[in-house]
Amino acid sequence: MTDHKPPTIDPVAAARWAHAPVESAPWLHEEIARRMEDRLQWIVQKPATWLDWEPSRGGYEGHLLVQKRYPKAQSYVCESTSARQLHSRKILTPAWWSPGRWTGATPRFEKVADPVQMLWANMALHMAADPQALIREWHSNLAVDGFVMFSCFGPDTLRELRRVFDVAGWPQPHHQFTDMHDWGDMLVHAGFAEPVMDMERITLSYSSAERLLEELRGLGRNLHTNRFAGTRTKAWRKELLERLTRELGGEDGRLTITFEVVYGHAFKPKPRLKVAPETRVSLGDMRAALKN
Secondary structure, eight states, X not given: OOOOOOTTBOHHHHXXXXXXXXXXXXXXXXXXXXXXXXXXXXXXXXXXXXXXXXXXXXXXXXXXXXXXXXXXXXXXXEOSSHHHHHHHHHHHSOOTTOGGGGTTOOOBOSOOSSOEEEEEEESOGXXXXXXXXXXXXXXXXXXXXXXXXXXXXXXXXXXHHHHHHHHHTOOOSSOOOOOHHHHHHHHHHTTOEEEEEEEEEEEEEESOHHHHHHXXXXXXXXXXXXXXXXXXXXXXXXXXXXXXXXXXXXXXXXEEEEEEEXXXXXXOOOOOOOOOSSOOOOHHHXXXXXXX
């Protein structure tokens, strides 16, 4: 496949979102983390070290679930800003009197010196302006035979909301979400092997249009290059609420909307040494290739 960035994501808007402050992950992210953690039971390998990619958005409860599954493993935390790194340290570091502080359960927050055996990335990939670069970064942080475990939104997410905007003749309410088969191709393109992808649809209902919009705002931002420019008026918001109530409401008056969640994992294989008249191989790749 060719190397390209998602055509509908505005990289400037994506950068603003990546550096926006956050106090805690949305409850839906935590629920998805719980479901993803349950999938770890099918992976025989028990990592001795693992890296949590942006738990401030992926979920602190999810981090603790993984920590409970691998109580002897050393965990690391990576955040995109120093402020979020400090916040994650405050939340995830056990109190001085906690037994966890002395049993190896304390995460480390410095830059990972050696590759880890598992990289955990919950609900990050669909908000990246250059997801292939992010996948390559994950690959570089993994040891040979280590694996990545990730989740993100798929293309059926918010399909009802798109229909409302289409009928109204408005720009798209969100950027396009990538199909799970394309994620699998990107993993292979980045050097991963044996990608396993699956998905599920979660239907949620809300008591009001206001409550629905509040939840959506907590989940992310519209990064579409052709999104509405500038601030909308109160009259537009009133029309939006009326349309959502009318077109998404069921007989019980509750508004329903769909989220497609994509789950994936893949392993980092030993590097293949390319044979040519003149071949240059890094010392690290040579060691990995010759390691038993």
